[in-house]
Amino acid sequence: MKSMTPYLCLSLLLGSIHAAAQTTSVRAVINTHSSQIVENITANQAPSLTVTKGSLLPLTANFSPITQTRAVDYRDWSHHIGQTVTVDSKMRALSYTGKLLSQEARTGTFSLQVNNSVMVLPSNDFYLQASSTPQQDNHPSAQYPSIVSYQSTDLSWSPKRTLIFADGVVSLINSAQIHNSATQAIQVKKSLLHYSPNLPLQAKALANTVRMSESNQADYQDNEVTYPLHSVHLAAGTDTLIKLIRLQSAIEKSEHRANIYTSLTSAGQIPLTFSNILTFRLSADAFPGQYQTFWQRDGLLIPSNHTQINIARANHPIEVTSNKSLDISGQLTLINKTSQKLPTTQTWELTVHNHSNKIKTYRVMQSMRGIISQLEGKGVKQINASSAQIEGEIQPQSSQTIRYQVSLKE
Template structure:
């Protein structure tokens, strides 16, 4: 049988609607796959979350402690039927705790929060003894310890809303609590980084249940070349739920829009090749932003039309950013080889770019031609052409043109290449 997956509908939770039980002070830097914690044990001598084995660093006192449990690697679990057990996946450290219902040499069945799960014996180890006692190491009260845990992590949710004149950058964080109890974090920091885990990860509790709750916005910061978001507030994470935490958004003016494409012509292929143009828009950032993959949407009346995704990097204040939005459906474009005096270098080649504007709007077109040799010279074949031809690098040129409504044009140009 397939294993059961747990899910809950997305909920809107009002923060701090219920009183939170007294707990230790937790300061966290939350990473994409795990979190770095500093916990002051001022309420409880146990850590609030499951530490990754090998990650605990005492900050005040140093004393011998037990920090791991015996793993039963045998596959005869009959002795544990009807007992509360904890099982850990051998590879991804996913863990469940519940009552063992049955077991054979291939499958076992466990009851977790009222849900029956049938899993493969070869994928899991059983943690013994359990019998309801705590699985976490105990320390002295008022100790302070640093450690890493898989229980808390986050992922960015990035999007851009587009109109003809503006782009709105919307940035959210999905902060996930995989622990079986709620956690109150003191002004945590989000870090856009995969934290490197110490050797021998211990365990990760994770049943997929989601919820979201709103929060005030926070700015993105760059500290020591690390990309972070300070939340500047205490955050309550409910057990096995997800918190939607928005950053500050930016409404930016679109400075320039055009349709662009890169082509890699082969002089041995003379047949016409179609070009797929992409819509590109430029804007200047007014504040630092989170790099990553942004989903883009067109704002149309009261609707959002999904456009695509664009990968953005180096999103610092004042930096110019080019957004690749979606494919241009208004312009047909192609290129072809007109002539080549030689397939060896030096070589003089004549190429032709063909454009047809199917819309009633003007269109700015730029095509980047990547050559198979070094550019020695380039020129437009028609002296009265309104096109612009320029050298970008040793083996790259740009051909740009302003298409008027419904215009159809062929633009021949000549390049001389060497090796």
């Protein structure tokens, strides 16, 4: 065994050198669909990732004309048909060597003759290693400037936003799933995650990589939402989940709300549907967007609905709908009205029921057809030209009834 040790060490060393050689180091503003790459190009070398057509931007003051040969897409294997190739599985320790017979773009499969049998395999599940390079036209190699920027769809990310409610506290968690669709590993250094749901990648976000903050929090500079990504290794063809932000806030208010619209022809009893609205403030900036909510019970997570947070800034009051209320129910009843046309005076009766063992806060907003000219009733107030609001507290296992009168005009 001792005589084999030098060979084993040499093998490990060569393996490490090969792995390092297959890793591309870049700086980037990573967007949700593509990335804006900044890369130092050594002499006689090309950009490491797939360059989106027309996006190459030299960052040197002077540069010679750059002629780019349209390279064959690595996903197009047609140039290797009839050759002996090796295909390696992306997911398992599995490889085949044989003659490539065909590739079907319609079905996403390829045919490989191994010994005397023909195998049909899915193209997306395998990498191809050709035994010979397909014949290319003898175009001169492009000479790139020392620093270039370009867009590439090889690198992108998806935000994962979560809210967890437990014991009067809400935990906000922002994570990032970074996608590397390139055929080589990528080492991302001193970069930015860029979030803009409706706008394309902004050039000014690229400039921010030069003055990137050392703090690990969302940055709203120049009205762009970014997050610093100091260093992360991305294996080829993988999705990597990383933690970004985790904040905890006390729930300041829990309220049950119902909204209803009543027309001039409304009659009888109208059931109300209440939703549980939670209010809290963040201690630091986070990412806006749609959040998946959970209720935590005994260490388990109960999935609830999705909710939208448009402004996720520090100290800004945030209201989210956690779920439909099972504690509060009610109905709105039209007692009488003077006319089915404007002007008219209507008498309404609101009844609220608390089915829980705790005091609950509720709010009902009624939007009406017409302009409110007069409103009378205890606990009822006008909030705009055609809407009234009733709010209050209700004791456990009890009911409340509020009657009010509203006069409407055109």
